[in-house]
Amino acid sequence: MNYIYDLHRAMMAQNLIIVYQGEFTQETTKSILAMAERNLDSSGEESGIKRKVFNVMVESLQNIVKHSSEASVAAGSLVSQSAIFMIGKQPDRYSIMTGNPIKKSVTADLKRKLDDLNQLDKEGLKEMYKEIIKNTQISEKGGAGLGFVDMARKSGEKLEFDFPEMDAEYNFFCLKVNVAREG
Amino acid sequence: MEILKLEGTEDTPKIMLDKKNGIFEISGRSLPEDSAEFYRPVIEWIGEYGKDPNPSTEFTLKLEYFNTASSKLILDVLSALEDIKNMKIVWYFHEDDEDMEEAGQEFSELVEIPFEFKTY
Numbered sequence: 001m002n003y004i005y006d007l008h009r010a011m012m013a014q015n016l017i018i019v020y021q022g023e024f025t026q027e028t029t030k031s032i033l034a035m036a037e038r039n040l041d042s043s044g045e046e047s048g049i050k051r052k053v054f055n056v057m058v059e060s061l062q063n064i065v066k067h068s069s070e071a072s073v074a075a076g077s078l079v080s081q082s083a084i085f086m087i088g089k090q091p092d093r094y095s096i097m098t099g100n101p102i103k104k105s106v107t108a109d110l111k112r113k114l115d116d117l118n119q120l121d122k123e124g125l126k127e128m129y130k131e132i133i134k135n136t137q138i139s140e141k142g143g144a145g146l147g148f149v150d151m152a153r154k155s156g157e158k159l160e161f162d163f164p165e166m167d168a169e170y171n172f173f174c175l176k177v178n179v180a181r182e183g
Numbered sequence: 184m185e186i187l188k189l190e191g192t193e194d195t196p197k198i199m200l201d202k203k204n205g206i207f208e209i210s211g212r213s214l215p216e217d218s219a220e221f222y223r224p225v226i227e228w229i230g231e232y233g234k235d236p237n238p239s240t241e242f243t244l245k246l247e248y249f250n251t252a253s254s255k256l257i258l259d260v261l262s263a264l265e266d267i268k269n270m271k272i273v274w275y276f277h278e279d280d281e282d283m284e285e286a287g288q289e290f291s292e293l294v295e296i297p298f299e300f301k302t303y
Contacts, residue, residue, distance in 0.1 A: 026216035030193055047279060051248065055282075058214050058250050065216070130289060133258055138219045146251035154282070 018087045024068050029061040036087060052154045052179045056096045059147040060175065061085060064100050066143055094179045101170040107163050110173065117148055118158045125153045151177050187228045195221055196246065200228050205237060210245035213253040222256040229263040239269035246283065261294045271297050278302040
């Protein structure tokens, strides 16, 4: 039974206020958002920060929903259920963290895309956003290809990411997006 | 012309499109699972309206939050409105919501329609 206490201590040590692992759908997205909103409201968080956190949460959760549906078709429900979502709260920032399996074959492209985003400043991200929104069509998965750009804009910091190996076919895509708390 | 009216939910905005009474408004939160599907009737309605519009139209966008997939569809809505004569967009943002103000400015740079900015 020690793992209950171990997990609890790990969460406390990392200042995690929400951890969710399981199935990711629009319904769970709404529940997690409602839970996080209550948490931010009750802690009296400033409305601008709250909106940015909410924004990053929506994009990261809907990313997982889209990609897990794709993965579950490919590999059965185990893969779709192995995603994780967390929010950490430090005195100076919130961190919205996600982890989900992605095909090794798409890892290099995704890494390049995120590296490119991290090269851009505020103006550069704005230009990229406008460029994509003008030229994109909504994909079959319902994405506009704007999620990471938007997260980077709302964060104002570099996106942190890593791709540890899961097995022969999948990496685990870990993403951390920080939102600074002011004052 | 028929009124298009949808109540807002926790992930979809309220829609009110009423030619007779001159009310054209999208308000609330927009983060539907399928944004293209959600906005299809809105864009179709505007297409019909454009065939015989009122002498002038004030279209209100009063969004508290929208996700990136919705932002693409909002641009599609604006593009559909672009060809209607005497069109004006009234873009509301909460007085301390700089991101929503900036989003409105960006949309105004992407379409040829006058925008009026108002706080609430």
